[in-house]
Amino acid sequence: MQSLQDTKQTRRIQISGGSTYTISLPKKWVDELKVKNGDNMTIIKNANRSMTLYPGIGAEMPAKKAIITISQKDPEESIRRKIIALYLNGYKTIQITTRGMKILSEHSRLIKDLVRRSMIGTEIVESDSESITIQILTRLPELTFDVALKRMYLMTSSMHREAIEALKKHDVEYGEEVARMDDEVDRFSLYIMRTLMMAIQNASMLYDVGLEQPSDCLNFRTVISRIERIADHAALMAKRTRFLKEPLEPKMLKELEMLSNGVIGCFENSISALVNKDHILAEKVASNIAKVIEDEKELMYGMRESKNSTAIKFILEDIRRTAEYSSDIIEVVINETIQNIITEK
The missing domain is CATH 1.20.58.220 (Phosphate transport system protein phou homolog 2; domain 2)
Structure with missing residues (x-):
């Protein structure tokens, strides 16, 4: 379990020049985030009178890939729920695979129908007898x-x-x-x-x-x-x-x-x-x-x-x-x- 020192610290703000304030960051936190001297940081002023600081200039999150293993005995609704959960959790690539056995035709149809009917901006990019890979192509946020x-x-x-x-x-x-x-x-x-x-x-x-x-x-x-x-x-x-x-x-x-x-x-x-x-x-x-x-x-x-x-x-x-x-x-x-x-x- 993390200590309070690992998640919350108080630092004094100091003026630097005529229009800039500076505040020091804990070295341990900077090292854990793998931020180096000279890297860009983005600052967000929130509506609740707080500020958010994170590495980088853009808002893009790193691409995430999830692999789930199914069996021929898995109910179709169970497979559907898992894929939807991964889609909602922001994964860019979802690979459905088996342990060296063929994916049932009804499972394959379910996955393809789910991609076509329920998941905006997704495509099946790879498919064989033992695995199906879904790629989320839409960049969020595309729509406000x-x-x-x-x-x-x-x-x-x-x-x-x-x-x-x-x-x-x-x-x-x-x-x-x-x-x-x-x-x-x-x-x-x-x-x-x-x-x-x-x-x-x-x-x-x-x-x-x-x-x-x-x-x-x-x-x-x-x-x-x-x-x-x-x-x-x-x-x-x-x-x-x-x-x-x-x-x-x-x-x-x-x-x-x-x-x-x-x-x-x-x-x-x-x-x-x-x-x-x-x-x-x-x-x-x-x-x-x-x-x-x-x-x-x-x-x-x-x-x-x-x-x-x-x-x-x-x-x-x-x-x-x-x-x-x-x-x-x-x-x-x-x-x-x-x-x-x-x-x-």
Whole structure:
């Protein structure tokens, strides 16, 4: 275990010339970081009144390679979880290998499908009977957080609206097409999660993606997971088209559409409040979400039995869950902006 002396020291700052201050660094720390006399150091001024100092000029982290060994008995979901975990942890190269045996064809298909459908900026660069090598080609950060977030939430909003359209038209094929859009949302979710995990370890990257402090990564991780869940429920709504015994009645369609428009408005405004750090809008959206949930309960309890009752109940639950996840985003906004409305003494 490291001692306090190894991780924290106090040094006196001294003025050097008219506009420069200097501070000495512990020799042991400098040696451990393999920094030499004359090397460049990058200094980051953080929003929390601290500074971060690290070797080098750019923000590039050293390329990391991970090797995992699988067996023919490993469940497909176990292999999938391991690869996703390595992708999220910032590895540039992931090699999947076996102990001198052939990779099962189903395992090979799983890995190739995972790269194609779920991991932005990745390619399989080497493949043989006993190993597959995945290379992450995208340099982080390619997108600022705001841009990536906008793309993800716009896709999710579109999914929700098109799911309602599929239900209105009683079009099963259209519903399946909408549900497949969830794969694209998941890809962005993993990409942003990877960016956040790398940014929390690298102060320079934090600013490059448009965030101010490490705590932002934790809050936005919550936001991304909620958007992903909203997209999941939009996909479920679209899939429920196939379970309708007959087209929905016009009155029920109108009520579902009104409720859906209300909840998607809350979702979009929650993102707007987040991006603009708007506490007043966040409080307004919180009230609107509460009303949408109450409207959903009234519609659920007042619904008469029909051939489509079970499907409609599940659709109403999808809409309610979208409201609840939007409420979680609003909580993040309020936590982030509370300092704007208080007076400290």
